Amino acid sequence: MSATRAEIVVVAMAEVFRGDGEIVASPMGLIPQLGARLARLTFEPDLLMSDGEAYLMTTDGVVEGWQPFRKMLDTIVPHGRRHVVMGANQIDRYGNQNISAIGDHARPKKQLLGVRGAPGNTVNHRTSYWVPRHSARVFVESVDVVSGVGYDNAAKAGPSAQKFHDVHRVVTNLGVFDFGGPDHAMRAVSLHPGVTRDEVAAATTFEIDFTGTGTSREPTDEELRLVREVVDPKSLRDKEVPA
Amino acid sequence: MADKRTTADDVVAELKDGMTIGIGGWGSRRKPMALVRAILRSPVRDLTVVSYGGPDVGLLCAAGKVKRVVFGFVTLDSIPFDPWFGRARETGAIEVTEYDEGMFGTALSAAAQRLPFLPTRAGLGSEVMRANPGLRTVRSPYEDGEELVAVPAQHLDVALLHLNRADARGNVQYLGPDPYFDELFGLAAERCFVSVEKVVETAELTAGSPVQSLLLNRGSVAGVVEAPRGAHFTTAVPDYGRDERFQRHYAACAKDLAAWPEFVDRFLSADEGTYLSEVDKFEAEAA
Numbered sequence: 001m002s003a004t005r006a007e008i009v010v011v012a013m014a015e016v017f018r019g020d021g022e023i024v025a026s027p028m029g030l031i032p033q034l035g036a037r038l039a040r041l042t043f044e045p046d047l048l049m050s051d052g053e054a055y056l057m058t059t060d061g062v063v064e065g066w067q068p069f070r071k072m073l074d075t076i077v078p079h080g081r082r083h084v085v086m087g088a089n090q091i092d093r094y095g096n097q098n099i100s101a102i103g104d105h106a107r108p109k110k111q112l113l114g115v116r117g118a119p120g121n122t123v124n125h126r127t128s129y130w131v132p133r134h135s136a137r138v139f140v141e142s143v144d145v146v147s148g149v150g151y152d153n154a155a156k157a158g159p160s161a162q163k164f165h166d167v168h169r170v171v172t173n174l175g176v177f178d179f180g181g182p183d184h185a186m187r188a189v190s191l192h193p194g195v196t197r198d199e200v201a202a203a204t205t206f207e208i209d210f211t212g213t214g215t216s217r218e219p220t221d222e223e224l225r226l227v228r229e230v231v232d233p234k235s236l237r238d239k240e241v242p243a
Numbered sequence: 244m245a246d247k248r249t250t251a252d253d254v255v256a257e258l259k260d261g262m263t264i265g266i267g268g269w270g271s272r273r274k275p276m277a278l279v280r281a282i283l284r285s286p287v288r289d290l291t292v293v294s295y296g297g298p299d300v301g302l303l304c305a306a307g308k309v310k311r312v313v314f315g316f317v318t319l320d321s322i323p324f325d326p327w328f329g330r331a332r333e334t335g336a337i338e339v340t341e342y343d344e345g346m347f348g349t350a351l352s353a354a355a356q357r358l359p360f361l362p363t364r365a366g367l368g369s370e371v372m373r374a375n376p377g378l379r380t381v382r383s384p385y386e387d388g389e390e391l392v393a394v395p396a397q398h399l400d401v402a403l404l405h406l407n408r409a410d411a412r413g414n415v416q417y418l419g420p421d422p423y424f425d426e427l428f429g430l431a432a433e434r435c436f437v438s439v440e441k442v443v444e445t446a447e448l449t450a451g452s453p454v455q456s457l458l459l460n461r462g463s464v465a466g467v468v469e470a471p472r473g474a475h476f477t478t479a480v481p482d483y484g485r486d487e488r489f490q491r492h493y494a495a496c497a498k499d500l501a502a503w504p505e506f507v508d509r510f511l512s513a514d515e516g517t518y519l520s521e522v523d524k525f526e527a528e529a530a
Binding site: 053054055066068069070073074077078100101105106107108109110111112113114115116117118119120122123124145146147148149153154156157158159160161163164165 | 269296314315316317318323324328329332333335341342343344345346348363364365366367368369370371372373374389390391420421422423424427
């Protein structure tokens with residue numbers, strides 16, 4: 001069985017949760033959800049996941065807890081036993097993310113969602129990002145509105161902003177990235193099979209550190225079976241990540 | 244004993260230009276839309292709207308009622324962006340106070356507890372600090388010495404909520420899976436008005452539902468409006484889910500300035516009864 005790009009991406013997304021243990025996984029968007037569910041069905045069985053509304057659900061679809069929005073914001077997020085994967089309209093070299101607005105905040109060219117929970121997420125617990133189309137429009141020199149806090153801004157804001165700050169991974173249709181470069185600059189951890197460094201460099205405004213970059217791993221046979229038969233039998237993944 | 248039953252128009256008659264209005268619910272979920280529609284019919288303006296925003300914010304922006312929005316997001320949930328809020332932002336028609344979602348709740352909590360501020364970590368290092376130059380930090384007097392955001396109390400002149408049930412005295416109940424932040428909106432406000440799907444006898448509130456579903460007691464509720472389908476087109480589960488078809492119609496009309504006047508004429512220019520009957524006709528045509 002040979003894996004598609006979308007299947008490589010789902011496995012790479014599952015890997016983002018490796019080692020998380022018994023915490024709340026909050027995957028926003030289709031691919032993060034597929035990845036989190038795959039992780040829970042394989043190497044991270046203790047992850048807690050919601051139905052996207054107010055219930056925590058087991059892998060069998062049984063309600064195992066109550067997690068309304070107020071509980072999420074008053075205790076789950078500040079308590080810190082959570083790993084969120086958010087989307088991003090823009091990300092910069094130091095992991096600042098924007099989902100609020102494009103242009104000047106006072107009068108934006110394009111109003112987006114608003115900062116939502118990104119400021120609180122990023123200073124309270126592990127945060128990762130999912131970018132379905134890796135492009136120079138997303139990976140910019142500096143974001144227009146800092147919604148999710150990056151390493152430079154956390155440092156400027158002081159120890160209370162840094163204490164629990166942990167921007168973990170960025171997964172895109174081209175590869176997996178972290179902020180392990182000099183001064184927490186973005187670094188390519190792995191590129192998906194068939195993706196070249198030139199391709200990534202051309203789709204990124206700033207320079208990316210390719211020191212130690214590997215190749216994203218192939219799914220195991222069991223992972224492929226789970227993705228194709230259990231987690232995403234309708235292949236919705238192919239719409240988000242074309243082959 | 245006080246009978247607090249009133250009407251949407253009588254509630255809105257209490258609003259004054261320039262007031263700060265908190266609107267309960269979350270995104271396109273359990274919004275007091277019948278009360279919002281009553282505001283659209285009224286002459287009130289220059290409102291500061293405090294909301295986990297959805298189509299409530301969009302419609303008030305469309306009608307030019309808004310001076311400032313205090314928000315963490317504005318979304319229609321199944322449609323990411325509200326077109327009227329986007330237009331109001333992009334044309335500079337409104338001012339904003341943009342908070343992190345958690346900070347927003349913290350601001351209401353501070354007001355509910357009559358505290359000047361509450362500390363939080365959320366907001367540090369983000370645009371929230373730069374876009375709100377009045378925001379200050381506070382340093383812990385304890386050994387940790389941590390410097391945190393001092394979120395100022397968000398007082399409300401009036402809170403408008405929509406829940407599932409209430410009695411005539413103002414004990415109110417939600418029956419869905421999530422209370423959202425409605426309790427905090429109610430407690431942060433000078434006066435809290437609640438619309439409900441159905442007004443029932445007090446004993447009926449707990450006859451078939453757990454006591455934990457009683458979100459606000461009558462001590463903090465000034466008026467109760469019976470407004471069946473009063474959250475339409477947002478969700479009010481278990482009474483009904485979101486009217487996705489109508490929401491798509493709203494969003495399509497809101498995107499297209501040429502189509503908007505017809506939407507206003509048909510749905511928003513008469514009373515609530517007309518609104519609901521036009522919605523029924525719209526559904527029948529579309530079916």
